[in-house]
Amino acid sequence: MAGSCVEYDWTKAGVCSETSSPKADESTASTPYAASKIALQKALAQFARDEQLSSAWGRIFFQFGPYEHPDRLVPSVIRHLLKNQEALCTHGRQIRSFLHVADVGAAFAQLLASDIQGPVNIGSDERIALADLIGRIALQIGRPDLIRLGARSTPGDEPPLLVPDVHRLRDEVQFRPRLSLDQGISDAIAWWRGQGVPAPA
Numbered sequence: 001m002a003g004s005c006v007e008y009d010w011t012k013a014g015v016c017s018e019t020s021s022p023k024a025d026e027s028t029a030s031t032p033y034a035a036s037k038i039a040l041q042k043a044l045a046q047f048a049r050d051e052q053l054s055s056a057w058g059r060i061f062f063q064f065g066p067y068e069h070p071d072r073l074v075p076s077v078i079r080h081l082l083k084n085q086e087a088l089c090t091h092g093r094q095i096r097s098f099l100h101v102a103d104v105g106a107a108f109a110q111l112l113a114s115d116i117q118g119p120v121n122i123g124s125d126e127r128i129a130l131a132d133l134i135g136r137i138a139l140q141i142g143r144p145d146l147i148r149l150g151a152r153s154t155p156g157d158e159p160p161l162l163v164p165d166v167h168r169l170r171d172e173v174q175f176r177p178r179l180s181l182d183q184g185i186s187d188a189i190a191w192w193r194g195q196g197v198p199a200p201a
Contacts, residue, residue, distance in 0.1 A: 001057055001058070002058055002108070003037050003040075003041055003057045003058060003059040003119065004033075004059060004060055005162065005164065006024075006029070007024060007037050008021055008022065008024065008162075009021075009022040009023060009024045010024075010030060010157065010158075010159050010162065011159075013162045014161050014163075015163055015164075016121065016162070016163065017167075018118070018119040018168055021165075024038060026038055030157065044057065045057075045118075054117050055117060055118075056116055056119075058120050059119055059120065059121050059164070060104060060123070061096075061099065061162075062097060062099065063099055063100070063101050063104045064098055064100060064101065064188060065100045066101065066187070066188065068101070073133075074098070074133075074137065075188065075192060077134050077137050077138070078141070078189055078192050078197070081138060081141045081146055082189075083197065084146070086146050086151075087138075087148060088151035088152050089134055089147065089152060090130070090149070090150070090154040091149055091150050091154060092131025092133075092150075094129065094130045094159070094162070095128070095129055095161045095162070096128065097123050097124040097125065097127055097163045097164060098124060098133065099122070099123050099124045099177060100177070100179045100187065102178070102179060102184075102187075103124075106178065107177075110175045111169075111173050114173050114174075116172050116173055120172075120173060121168065123164035123166055124166070124181070131149055134149070136185055137189070140189055141189060
């Protein structure tokens, strides 16, 4: 089943390990979404134990690509730049990791085909500052002049570092992403252009 990085305690975030990093619980979760993911993972683990079934739980970190909500970071920047509009961003010093949705799906397929059980982080081991990610998008579109870092305030509860430890995914599931970050960005830009968002004149 699919979980999320919101299951980790973001007040103690950093490099998130399935085995050693603090987790939130239903009472301390930051959102109802996080609380529901936490509760479902616990229920699944208990059900699997009771019924003597195997279960695996993929915790997704910052996927992007086609069909993403237009207001999320990557599509929001892409759409604004393709329309020759300013992209208003935070300072961009937050460190994250991003994995294209095609690789997220491939990672789940490989996890399903394996004998691995329990939580497994689904993400990339490439860490990047949001400002650098935004800059790569802008360079591919050819409009770095429209990026406005620092134009938006950064939420006070947003951790400066939030990335997955991918040892289980890499060493046990033996998964490697097929797309580089730049290839994933290129695919996302092409998809939004295909939705009728114009290319710059």
